[in-house]
Amino acid sequence: MIKDITIGQFFPGSSPIHKLDPRAKILILLVYIITLFLVKNFFSLLLLFLFSFICVLISKISAKSVWKSIRALIFIVIFTAVLQIVYNKNGTVLLKPFPQFDFCITSGGVFTAVFLVLRIIALILLSSLLTYTTSPTMLTDAIERLLSPLKLFHIKVHSLAMMMTIALRFIPTLIREIDIIMSAQKARGAKLDAGKFGERIKALISVFVPLFVSSFRRAAELAVAMECRCYTDGANRSRLKVMRFALRDYLAFFICAVIFAGALVVNYVPLCQSLLFERVI
């Protein structure tokens, strides 16, 4: 189960999405998320959903990995949907399964449920696409650059970025370590996946204490290894991969701007909505 965690995974490739400047990707994702939450109109949402879906297609990331990232949050998706269907009383009553109770399924509930599910999935798709198509180092480099104005406030942006690089690098290592420690403790009779809640919590402590101890040792060793490679405070570092906005990045900005603006126009201009509704319905 713990091996299914895919945070920060990267699938090297050469699709146009892979080639985009990571800064462009981050900015686009940010604007996308904001637009996604501003939008209340179904057509706008559909447009945004299609956008992230097409991005996934262009990136050539395997359907399996995409599904994995959705599956990790599927519980939240289902929970939101069920909540809406059960509690939303707007619109016409579609179904009243138990006449003696007040419970009923309404068109408003179903509509909102579908709306929210689409919104969450669109969100997951595009955000996981960012880490899937960007190497962790490039990602943190990009964040460092985007946050570099904060240097004015004496915030050590580089150190933050380096911490993120290392965190992303060590996630798989630590996950494997948790797995090994869990097996070792199970072999000694720790009840990690059975027993009362209290017992399981206690058993988990037996996993996390060794994990912390070994993480501190790792950190100390890594620090020495980094010093051996002439790492100081990171103020004067050059980069293997220089980031420069290229034509394709401007093109991407343009396309996204058009699509996002389109979604917002449909959302906010009543005339558009009525036009669309007349056409479709």
Place this chain on the structure above:
Amino acid sequence: MEQDTLLKFENVSYTYEEEEENNRLAVRNISFEIKKGEFIVVLGHNGSGKSTIAKLSNSIYLPTSGRVLVDGMDTSVEENEIPCRKKIGVVFQNPDNQIVASIVEEDVAFGPENLNLPQKEIRARVDEALKAVGMYEYRLHETHRLSGGQKQRVAIAGIIAMRPAGIVLDEPTAMLDPKGRADILETVHTLNKELGMTVVLITHFMEEALHADRIFVINDAVVERTGTPDEIFSDAAFLETCGLELPDTAKLCLLLKKRGVSLPDRIFTPEALIEELVRQTERA
């Protein structure tokens, strides 16, 4: 100081802070000199002070007393810290704890990036270093999916991308299987023979010491003896007092001799033993 000495320890002692009140030295009054291009193997039992020596050699630790000179530069002078680390790279036992980045080539680039080299230069060095350790095809792979031996080769590449004059390897094969160990050993020998890099290999596998130019035997914080593999391995009693064993082939020779097979002294490699036995059977 002559031009051809890369690393020089002058009466170096070192105490860990925690051990100060016990007056225990991790390294006691050590002196030695390593010439450019040499292949040195350092042998010693657990806790004898080998890792401490490795960390003293590039200014990670500063001697409590005495001096360490890297190409003539005193490691305890603050301005020399980075130049010393550029001259002597250190590779440690656990490759997992030396790799900084998630992608092979990005990790190898870490050192050159710290040296603030231009992008083209970094690219050239990364490619060269990865080719030298035979990991070029893996440059875009994720580091955590590599085998232990491959990870260790990436760690070595990360050091040689900084183009040091010498490389100190602290038990680089301790966590590897025989195949991984053989790969690393071959890589290290290539660095020495083809790139002319000075190598200090710290190990407790006697077999790894057979092809060294010189061996340093460390015992309880001092350099007990230095010598060629022939000199060191022909004194089994001495090795035992230092908590070390003979290489397997040498042990086998001793047993054969006990059973009445007449063998010349100083056979330490399986190849030499086979050659000798073949010669004897042919004669008989």
